[in-house]
Amino acid sequence: MTITTRVAGHRPQILVAIALGSIVLASCGGGNPVVQPNLDTPVSPNVQNTVPVTVGPNLAGFPNGIFTSVTVCDPEVYPVGQNPLGGPPLTQPCQTIDNILVDTGSVGLRLLESEAVDSLALPVVADSNNNTLYECVQFADMSYVWGTVARATIQMAGETASQVPVIYNPANPGQSNTEIANTGIPIQIIVSPVTTPTAVPADCLSSPATGGAPFAADSLQTLGANGILGVGSFLQDCGSACASTSPPNQYYYCPSNLCSVASVAQDVQLWNPVAAFTSDNNGLLLTLPLPASGASGPVTGSLIFGNGTQSDNALGQAEIFGIDAYGNFPEVTFSLTYPGSPPSLLVNYLSPQNGSYLDTGSPAFYFSDAQSLGIPECLNASGEPLRLYCPPYLTSGFAAQVFGTNKTQTNFAWNIDNGTSLLSSGNLVLTTLGGDSGIDASSDYVDLGLPFFLGNTVFVGFAGSAAYDPQGQLITYPNGYWAF
């Protein structure tokens, strides 16, 4: 176990290390539970920290999806307080699930229920009356996932998440690793609202299951993947709001099949699996090559765990952009400039109303809107807009100036090609796919999706992690950072 003691104005001292890298803060202010597992940039032992990721052909034919495999194991479960620290060698059954979408726009591992997942018989999270914890998550596209919260040990490369990092709770300072060692981390098993015996609550399923929307993303076809590996900058998918006395509609207990919203502690919410790894848990980096023009073959890159913890994940010359409390750049200025002219469009987007962000789970560059840009919309066969851009030819001049909370800024530009031609090409790696973010400047923003990551190396630092600035000073980012 690693223990960090903290003295105001001094760098934390790291004492003793045996195995589990969870960091216990010996003292914290405030009355609420505080999670700060990654306040330093610890150097990990030589753990294999890289898994391959691919963009291209995939089981559901999803364009610009980035996929990897995750090994999921039944955790060792012992009576409370009897878990051996560090744990015995993992001997529990495991399954490796492929075609998992790597999503920096969400948090937590969500797996479609399958024979492989069922065979593990993962223990579920339950309350003291043995009611299973369920979760409903709705996405902006009006898809939702519904299912049980189970505990699993997650393995990727040489990394293992076998428990959530200890949450220091001033009200219960005696809580220790022994109570949670090897209990696994909470993940969601996505079930179909049609087959589950538990009625999906009305505020999750706000229309009949047969209606048009919201709709359940509960199959390979509707989810586009066998699961989602949510590795955004947050440590849990909800955080303190779901642990409050007035929780939002996200976690539920369903006694007698009647679901009611539950207040659940952060240690049983879905955790960012990488933040729960024993080592290399302060962030990750994604590096993807740019496909050759017109190439349709899969693009293979690397998902590397840890930031500045090993020789292969140093931030180097990458510039760091602190993320705000909403998970966005605090400010982004979008511009459209045709060659030889001053910008014909210049719009400033502020978070959260027009919050702009990086998201591997978005398949395109989403920015501005067709009317503001004067670019045609792609239409489907019945003439309805697909909300993708269909310029007649490859068009350049789109640029963003992004700002971090630490006052850093940079500019970059991208090109957009005809969406209909791109999608009908059969190619599933589309570097120039773009679409509307809103309908006018007041509702627009910039969602830099998967195409931004092609030909790029992008770091995601998790909430509470620290990194050295160009002056060699260690800066802590309470909401995490992006660096590229």
Added chain:
Amino acid sequence: MRNLWSASLIVLLWAAPGWAVLGEYESSINLDQQVLRVERRALARQGYKVHELSSPNGLVVREFVSPTGLVFGVAWRAPQMPNLQQLLGEHNMSELQQALAARMRCHSGAPLIVRTAKLVFVSGGHMRSFHGYAFVPSLVPANVKVEVMHDNHN
């Protein structure tokens, strides 16, 4: 006890007729306030009124009321997607569902924009930071720009 209370609210939500807001009279906002368990304040603007409802867990809903007393638009930002059935009402929800019926139903990770003659709906953002708005074009007062519904300071 808490859970029982929440359960009864959910039952109320499911069963209560006429808790629609968008396109309804201003008084329907009261029910919103009850169901969403939120703080509320009203702001007078040039040619319209705004009711801002905010909950301790980060949900902010703004409802725009025309001089005739009808809610012509709703805007939201929240860590979780809000209950759209609640905000849009049954009628607009079914309009939205009809418009979406022809589309491919899969998780896309993309913003959602729907424009019909009767409803405009925009939804975007990511987990822990969603935002969007919806309005009924025919109810927007002639002298009010739709942009005000998504501006920062309205």
